[in-house]
Amino acid sequence: xxxxxxxxxxxxxxxxxxxxxxTATAATSYCGITWGSGAKTAPPTAYGxxxxxRAGTQPCxxxxxxxxxxxxxxxxEYVPAVSEDPTGDPVPLRGGAxxxxxxxxxxxxxxxxxxYLPANRAELVDATGLPTLRQVAWAGSFEGQTGLGVxxxxxxxxxxxxxxxxxxxxxxxxxQW
Numbered sequence: 001x002x003x004x005x006x007x008x009x010x011x012x013x014x015x016x017x018x019x020x021x022x023t024a025t026a027a028t029s030y031c032g033i034t035w036g037s038g039a040k041t042a043p044p045t046a047y048g049x050x051x052x053x054r055a056g057t058q059p060c061x062x063x064x065x066x067x068x069x070x071x072x073x074x075x076x077e078y079v080p081a082v083s084e085d086p087t088g089d090p091v092p093l094r095g096g097a098x099x100x101x102x103x104x105x106x107x108x109x110x111x112x113x114x115x116y117l118p119a120n121r122a123e124l125v126d127a128t129g130l131p132t133l134r135q136v137a138w139a140g141s142f143e144g145q146t147g148l149g150v151x152x153x154x155x156x157x158x159x160x161x162x163x164x165x166x167x168x169x170x171x172x173x174x175x176q177w
Contacts, residue, residue, distance in 0.1 A: 095151030
């Protein structure tokens with residue numbers, strides 16, 4: 001009997017050693033996020049001015065929302081520093097990495113009247129308590145486009161969405177890789 005028990009244990013150990021080992025790998029993504037951190041762009045398709053900027057958090061990412069009268073093109077990318085348009089002056093930002101958000105939406109109407117006037121150009125939204133966003137600052141509105149500087153905790157994956165009903169440009173930045 002002892003001999004049979006030993007053989008059974010030996011066969012079981014050998015079989016276990018031959019089974020594939022499953023472990024988490026670098027390919028496993030956080031919350032299923034596969035966005036990456038490279039530049040995201042879309043060509044202009046419609047005209048509508050910027051009317052508001054707001055932010056919030058979700059379980060896996062922080063969200064920046066640009067309310068616009070009509071969705072249009074954009075360019076969002078990590079940059080070493082954000083510059084104000086048209087002056088080229090640096091936009092000071094808190095955080096370990098900086099996203100430059102360019103929306104093909106001016107902050108003024110056809111007559112040149114402002115459609116969005118930030119109360120505080122350095123703090124467009126209250127980022128207090130957000131896990132990823134550190135600051136959202138004004139970078140100017142010139143020649144039909146508006147720029148924002150976004151300070152984030154680190155260079156993290158992000159995505160850009162164009163949503164309708166009401167129209168808005170959305171930038172989601174993941175809480176981690």
